[in-house]
Amino acid sequence: MKKVYLLFLLFLPFLSQGQYSESIATARPGAANGAGTVGKGILQFQTGIQFDNLSDTSGWYVNNISEHLVVRFGIRERFEISAVMNHINSTEYLSASEESLVRQGLNTSLLRARTKINDNMALQVGIETRLRGKDYQIKYIAPRFRLMYNTNLGKNSSLTTNLGGVWNGNDSKPRGFYVFSYSLSLTNKLSLIAESYGDFIKSGINNYFDIGLGYNINKDMLIDLNGGWGENYPYKSYFITAGISYRMITKFRPEDMK
Template structure:
């Protein structure tokens, strides 16, 4: 109990961190998430449409995922979040096609911004989400599962950045954890245009997989950002790829806005 109280006091005392940022900070595009929270009383939406398939396959499956993340800052350095994915999938064998659709992910969790960068000591954050089971007949898991992410980012010269995510997740089907990593290099292209390249991978039950992706983002204004990205992997003689596009937007002073 004393340890719990100490941790709460520590995080509350850090409310000078993760102050309101003039332009929107978002985890789109790419796989990596940033260590920052959205800021107190800011409601932020990150929405995208992803297309997945396999290459060099006679009957490749086609999968579309509507990805939605909702984030709300309860204090400057702590936020609550929800992940909602809806998936449509088509598989074909000869002349027979199978169609599946439904909720594929429903997560609830929080993120804490721990500290800002000091020299080579990175900006860090920590996120935990719980994966809700039995959300649809076609997709989802059988048991409650956790996804934990340790985040460490560095600001580099000339408007560049290096981001890392270190992830431990459970699928809710069995008790074998999956260890994941993400390495993200971000850079400014010109004025409101930015880009990134990533390498990310996972290790589970003695099987290692790695993939690469990259993309661009355009800042329409301080509160709205558009993005597009593509990714590719070649693991265990199977080639897969994806295309993703989306939008991130936020409402500042959300409580005041809904009272008007």
């Protein structure tokens, strides 16, 4: 934990450089976070709704419907803070002969900070709080970190790589994760992403895939649609999600930057 915050302090000198982009940039659609920040005085909302299913070979399965909200705010051009909340409605089916189990409530309440290292790289650190529904309580405040890197592959395409680790709040064992995300601009407003991502511990790795579309209604608003799947024996999973993102300039942005 101390090493994560030491790295964060080392990157503070990079906060003074410019970052505000012409069009809104979000972590939607897909699992990857780009190496960008929203810009000083910019308030950005990213919302979505998701349906997903997880099952195994025994006949057990669970259906989830969740609502997702991310609020991001730029403190400096290259430094932002954000909050993430996720509310879930979950129905678990143990077997055909048993009743289902229903759970609902907040299963994510995350506070984060992100800083740009250079034009292509950023570091994000976060704390998962205990502000959760009774069905999703954790014992401890749980840290996480993510390193993000963007690579331009041509005029209309790029590759985003994420690597990081998370703690679940119930034990001291971290879980690593990775994301490789390919993005292609189909038109000035429409973009396609294709991703491979997963998580890993000492005992093994789980891999997943997804494909999504993002459409810029204007430079400050984006809508998206995304779907993915994974087969990691004995489990199978899939999801579909849709969302909308919007940014606005607040009074905290200097006039010469608007």
